[in-house]
Amino acid sequence: MRAALSWIFATLMLSVIIHIITIHTIPYAVMHRAMSRMSENAGGVNKPSFPPAPTATSRGVVRPSPDLLYVACVYDVDKNPVRFTGLVPDGYWSLSFFADNSDNFYAIDDRKLPSKSVDVLLASEDQEVQPHPGETLVISPSDKGVALFRFLVTGPAAREAMDKLRHQSGCAPA
Amino acid sequence: MLLVALALGVGSAIWVTQRGINVSIVRVGPWQSELASGSEKADPYTRAVVALNGLFALTPAQSLYFTATMDSGGKPLMVNCTYKLTGRDLPARWWSVTAYGPDNYLIPNSQERYSVAKTGLLREADGSFNISVSPDAGAGNWIPTGMPADSQTFILMIRLYNPEEALVKNPQDATLPAITLESCS
Numbered sequence: 001m002r003a004a005l006s007w008i009f010a011t012l013m014l015s016v017i018i019h020i021i022t023i024h025t026i027p028y029a030v031m032h033r034a035m036s037r038m039s040e041n042a043g044g045v046n047k048p049s050f051p052p053a054p055t056a057t058s059r060g061v062v063r064p065s066p067d068l069l070y071v072a073c074v075y076d077v078d079k080n081p082v083r084f085t086g087l088v089p090d091g092y093w094s095l096s097f098f099a100d101n102s103d104n105f106y107a108i109d110d111r112k113l114p115s116k117s118v119d120v121l122l123a124s125e126d127q128e129v130q131p132h133p134g135e136t137l138v139i140s141p142s143d144k145g146v147a148l149f150r151f152l153v154t155g156p157a158a159r160e161a162m163d164k165l166r167h168q169s170g171c172a173p174a
Numbered sequence: 175m176l177l178v179a180l181a182l183g184v185g186s187a188i189w190v191t192q193r194g195i196n197v198s199i200v201r202v203g204p205w206q207s208e209l210a211s212g213s214e215k216a217d218p219y220t221r222a223v224v225a226l227n228g229l230f231a232l233t234p235a236q237s238l239y240f241t242a243t244m245d246s247g248g249k250p251l252m253v254n255c256t257y258k259l260t261g262r263d264l265p266a267r268w269w270s271v272t273a274y275g276p277d278n279y280l281i282p283n284s285q286e287r288y289s290v291a292k293t294g295l296l297r298e299a300d301g302s303f304n305i306s307v308s309p310d311a312g313a314g315n316w317i318p319t320g321m322p323a324d325s326q327t328f329i330l331m332i333r334l335y336n337p338e339e340a341l342v343k344n345p346q347d348a349t350l351p352a353i354t355l356e357s358c359s
Contacts, residue, residue: 011179018183023218026191027225034229055286061229062278063331066288067270092268092335096232102225103214107236109336141214148230152268152335154293 027102034061035100035146039074045144046082048073048170053159069162071149073171078143081123083135086169088116089162092152095120100142108136121174122147129174147171191222204248205240205332205350227278234342238266240332245353250327253281253319255358256308259330261351262301265341266334268292271305271351273317274329281328283318290315305351309359 037060042049049072054064075082075097084095088110095118096107108118119135124143131137149169151162198210198220210216211224211231224231231239244250245257259271270291275281280288290305296314297303306312307330309319319328332350334341341348 007175011175011182014175014179015182015186018179019187020218022184022187023190023222026187026222030225030229054280054288056280056282056288059279062226063228063272063274063329064280065270065333066272066280067291067333094232094236096230096236098230102221102229103216104231104233104236105214107232109236111336146230154268154291 028100031098031100031102031146035074035144038072038146042072042074045074045076046171046173050167053153065150067153069151069153069159069166071151071166071169073147074144075122075140075147075171076144077122077124077127077140080173081121081127081129082171083174084118084120084122084147084169084171086118086149087165088113088118089151089165091154092150094148094150096148096150097122097138097140098146098148099140100144103141105141106138187222190219191226200346202240202346202348202350204242204244204246204353205348206242207234207238207240207345209234209345211239234337234345236336238334238337238341238345240334240348240350242330242353243327245355247355249355251307251330251353252358253309253326253328256306256310256312256356258354258356259303259305259307259351260354261303262349263292263297263303264332264334264350265338265348266292267336269332269334271317272331272333273307273319274331275320276327276329278329281318281320283320285311285318287316287318290317303351307353308356 039045054066058064094109099105121131121135122138122140123129125139151166153159153162200207210220213233270289272289273281295303305315307317
């Protein structure tokens with residue numbers, strides 16, 4: 001009887017530990033899978049990809065917004081900082097960064113920019129970098145992660161122009 | 175012992191994330207929002223739920239998300255039913271309502287229409303709006319829910335980009351559209 005109770009107690013303790021590890025691992029696993037797929041589409045890391053407008057056949061990310069066009073960049077700042085540049089439209093636009101645990105650690109939108117262009121230098125915590133004048137320095141809490149440019153498409157008539165504009169966005173090692 | 179512990183540990187983690195159980199949910203009628211979405215302050219459960227159901231979600235200061243899986247009467251949203259969303263413009267620079275299947279992807283429909291947004295929305299004389307959510311084409315604002323034969327549930331999501339500061343501070347006070355069940359086929 002005592003042996004059975006000990007077995008049950010040990011099993012429950014072990015299952016609690018596995019439960020906690022699983023919960024903590026899920027965001028990393030989901031991000032890893034998303035980053036693998038996105039970097040494959042872009043032809044590598046620190047390169048932009050320009051996914052088509054989301055439709056019912058899109059399986060890139062869950063709950064995609066059909067009213068946005070995206071530019072995605074899987075970054076790796078392990079060896080070098082990465083520079084993000086692009087032109088900014090009238091209307092909602094944002095550039096957001098997600099660490100390898102899925103946290104959105106930085107975002108900037110068109111209202112916070114002084115001009116119609118963006119220039120962000122992303123570096124790791126241990127890199128000593130000097131941003132260009134007018135360039136925003138952002139420190140990534142993880143070496144790898146994802147940056148997303150979001151372009152709002154307010155209607156079918158605006159889609160083509162917004163698609164052209166998003167192709168002016170990019171990321172590359174600095 | 176290890177196999178049993180694995181089954182219990184992983185199984186309970188999946189159950190919790192699928193149920194969306196966490197401590198940072200705000201409910202407004204049939205709508206609910208994960209306030210810690212995307213935040214570095216998110217608890218592990220919220221982070222896991224958001225990674226599975228809303229990867230790349232922005233923080234509330236940038237964008238607020240409300241989802242509904244039930245109508246205002248508390249019944250699950252079904253693709254073979256017709257619903258009417260009634261409300262007024264939402265306090266954000268731009269907003270939209272989108273329908274997703276239970277797999278969290280956009281619902282196939284012949285018109286490739288997936289959302290209704292602030293821009294392009296038809297409004298009544300008093301500024302209010304009605305949005306039909308149904309498998310059949312409706313006059314005016316309409317979000318398709320696919321084919322009735324599918325007979326499955328769906329999800330509605332409101333996105334609010336650049337929400338007003340008062341809404342970010344007190345999302346529980348938001349006035350969101352009512353979801354009224356009209357009929358089922």
